[in-house]
Amino acid sequence: MERWSLIGVVLSVSLTVRWAVSLNPYSGAGKPPMFGDYEAQRHWQEITYNLPIRQWYFNTSSNNLKYWGLDYPPLTAYHSLICAYVAKSINPEWIALHTSRGFESLGHKIFMRATVFVADLAVYIPAILCYIHHCEGPERKKISSMLCALLYPGLILIDHGHFQYNSVSLGLALWGLLGLLFDRVLFGSVAFCLALNYKQMELYHALPFFCYLLGNCLKKGLKGEGLIRLIKIAIVVLISFAFCWLPFLTSLQQSLQVLQRLFPIDRGLFEDKVGNVWCSLSVFLKVKKVLAPATQVWLRMRFQIGWPRKKNQKE
Numbered sequence: 001m002e003r004w005s006l007i008g009v010v011l012s013v014s015l016t017v018r019w020a021v022s023l024n025p026y027s028g029a030g031k032p033p034m035f036g037d038y039e040a041q042r043h044w045q046e047i048t049y050n051l052p053i054r055q056w057y058f059n060t061s062s063n064n065l066k067y068w069g070l071d072y073p074p075l076t077a078y079h080s081l082i083c084a085y086v087a088k089s090i091n092p093e094w095i096a097l098h099t100s101r102g103f104e105s106l107g108h109k110i111f112m113r114a115t116v117f118v119a120d121l122a123v124y125i126p127a128i129l130c131y132i133h134h135c136e137g138p139e140r141k142k143i144s145s146m147l148c149a150l151l152y153p154g155l156i157l158i159d160h161g162h163f164q165y166n167s168v169s170l171g172l173a174l175w176g177l178l179g180l181l182f183d184r185v186l187f188g189s190v191a192f193c194l195a196l197n198y199k200q201m202e203l204y205h206a207l208p209f210f211c212y213l214l215g216n217c218l219k220k221g222l223k224g225e226g227l228i229r230l231i232k233i234a235i236v237v238l239i240s241f242a243f244c245w246l247p248f249l250t251s252l253q254q255s256l257q258v259l260q261r262l263f264p265i266d267r268g269l270f271e272d273k274v275g276n277v278w279c280s281l282s283v284f285l286k287v288k289k290v291l292a293p294a295t296q297v298w299l300r301m302r303f304q305i306g307w308p309r310k311k312n313q314k315e
Contacts, residue, residue, distance in 0.1 A: 014150035049084035124171030193240035
């Protein structure tokens, strides 16, 4: 009984902090022409609701990609569409094509904050609770871990402070991890595929998932049960991706356009704000202004893979 009381207290505190953060100002408020991430998320709802799917990622007279064009995978777009239907039922002006740009009102801000809150409550928080519940160790340690996970300031400030939905992709990735922990590899594969199709940021976690699943199959032997499991995983992954990408597989041009929006090679595959070597260099040298995109990509590959070592060079 004491355990569930403590869990209730932790949940109450974490949810209260989330909503309290949402009451504060956010970047871009009242600042044309872009109006910040609040407008980005609202605009994606406007686009996905009013335009056919084939135009979501294309630059058209009704969809100026330079004005918060969609650059996240299909699952994010579908999420925006679901939110748009709810917004339409409350106030059509919130997502009216063209005329709603820069729309700011107290009612709509509360709605947008609520969509983040509900997404967090539906995906990320249950995954944390399930993970902590099945962890080994004393109850006090579990409660402390839960408190730390649910009150992580970075996620709360970005999502609930600036209208983001990182909790959805992270929550799906965590569900995928839970699937692997309980040897439900097919469930875990589907969950991680959904995470990857929600935000390409999950590519950071893709290699560990791939290595674990491949190692799990190799451990069981690729001449028997391991091979069957590998085939099942491959089929599940392909079906999951096909399900998410189906509307964009109608033509090669459509698929390539979505990929180009997700991985903007023409922008050099990096932004100044990314916390890596580009960020350090940008203090002294704006690489994007002095090097061609192809050169930037080549340099990035060299930094990622590493310079060729001599044969006698120690690892």
